Amino acid sequence: MKKLTIWLRDEARTTERRTPLLPEGAKELMAAGIEVVIEKSDKRIFTDALYADAGCTMASPGDWETAPTDAVILGLKELPPEPRSLIHSHIYFAHAFKKQSGWQTLLSRFLRGGGSLLDIEYMKGDDGRRVAAFGFWAGYMGAALALMQWYDRKAERTSFINQGLRPSDSAKALDDLIKSRVVGSEQPTALVIGAGGRSGSGAIKILERHGVRVTKWGRAETKDVDREAILNHDILINCAYVTGHIPPFLAPYHIKADSRLKVISDVSCDPFSDYNPLPLYSAPTCWKTPAITAKSVEGRVDLIAVDNLPSLLPMEASIEFATMMLPYLKTLATRTQDPVWVNCDAAYRHACDAMTKSEVA
CATH class of the missing domain: 3.40.50.720 (NAD(P)-binding Rossmann-like Domain)
Structure with a gap:
């Protein structure tokens, strides 16, 4: 043979x-x-x-x-x-x-x-x-980028991640980088959708280690989506694996000028699919400019949708x-x-x- x-x-x-x-x-x-x-x-x-x-x-x-x-x-x-x-x-x-x-x-x-x-x-x-999946580290890195972007939005300074992404030598080096962006003592709140999966667990781990209050949603919470609850968090991390048509978690007309939500990291990143639950962008974002402004009627929300996040670790x-x-x-x-x-x-x-x-x- x-x-x-x-x-x-x-x-x-x-x-x-x-x-x-x-x-x-x-x-x-x-x-x-x-x-x-x-x-x-x-x-x-x-x-x-x-x-x-x-x-x-x-x-x-x-x-x-x-x-x-x-x-x-x-x-x-x-x-x-x-x-x-x-x-x-x-x-x-x-x-x-x-x-x-x-x-x-x-x-x-x-x-x-x-x-x-x-x-x-x-x-x-x-x-x-x-x-076999890279999910844990995708969620981990997606949340890390969102956290750094939120700190920069809060400080009203130039986005660090939009100066170009580079792989971290280790998870410890990434932790140190996140800490270097912190301003003051206020910590954001974050909602992780798909919290029970590999990606969700990775996102939760790094967020909680950096003192973020995390709301965890699974399938039960997305059967009838409470969009006001989504908009009342500082950060949204989407880790949901969607294989069929569902109502969007957020569409451009849901976002308002007074929404608390400032940063979305779409770890699932499936903009070309008919099943995309976040129709706020038309293509994945890149390492050169990972954060873009999401499509919305009123408010400004930064959106990160990098499709090879684990490559950063x-x-x-x-x-x-x-x-x-x-x-x-x-x-x-x-x-x-x-x-x-x-x-x-x-x-x-x-x-x-x-x-x-x-x-x-």
């Missing part, structure tokens, strides 16, 4: 420093009989030398395009726009199965080349729960996430027998069927 090859690609996104595979994990995969190829990267938080020392085969950035067709290409964020035909199985966060912007173009690339897409977001057990985020991924990378050779990969492939097939039907209609 031919060895399975897992090929870790260099990320196309210049700000992406995380990795779904650690050098120690690569060593475990090779011990399990899997060939591991690592594309060199000057961005990845773990150096090329660590992978080479682990015994991995090293390749140049972008070499995955000409890899053997049975290699499984592993990454995190979006693929470059070329090649137009994708011949491999790819594992990454594609953000295409909920009909987000560009979903048909992406799926067509796989169908044209005969490849397949194993979207990490749909790696779920038979209980429907995701087995790449070491901690990579260690946690790669540890979750490793057991499933080990079962890739027999993925038709692993419910997680079976469910992931079913989600891809369902999305392709939906695209085909929409084209026919």
Whole structure:
């Protein structure tokens, strides 16, 4: 039986420093009989030398395009726009199965080349729960940015985060940075929607550690949304995972000039989806200018919607996430027998069927 090859690609996104595979994990995969190829990267938080020392085969950035067709290409964020035909199985966060912007173009690339897409977001057990996610650190960083932005709004000074985001060396360094923005003794209040999930727990942890009073909402509180309650907090952190049509948590016409709410961090960040519960912006915000003014009829609310928040703590985020991924990378050779990969492939097939039907209609 031919060895399975897992090929870790260099990320196309210049700000992406995380990795779904650690050098120690690569060593475990090779011990399990899997060939591991690592594309060199000057961005990845773990150096090329660590992978080479682990015994991995090293390749140049972008070499995955000409890899053997049975290699499984592993990454995190979006693929470059070329090649137009994708011949491999790819594992990454594609953000295409909920009909987000560009979903048909992406799926067509796989169908044209005969490849397949194993979207990490749909790696779920038979209980429907995701087995690997960056959620905790996404919520953690989303709340951290919101807190710093609120302090700057309160002090009526230039936004620190809008001077450009840079990854923190550690969670301790991030704590020190937040403390450096504090003015006076007043602490904000914050509402975390989706408080029971991974992202929500990360947001709550850093907010409470910095003395913030946190209101925690789950599904029960969003069945009939109390928008006055939302507007009566200083900060809103949205960590809700929405998979169907619901009334918006806040729309532009809900925000008033006298609203207490000053900062929103949309950790879930799904502006291209029809299911977006915060239709206050049209595209994710960037590292250069992470805070923008939300669409509103009256009041000014700053909105942060960075779609790769855990990259701002790449070491901690990579260690946690790669540890979750490793057991499933080990079962890739027999993925038709692993419910997680079976469910992931079913989600891809369902999305392709939906695209085909929409084209026919």
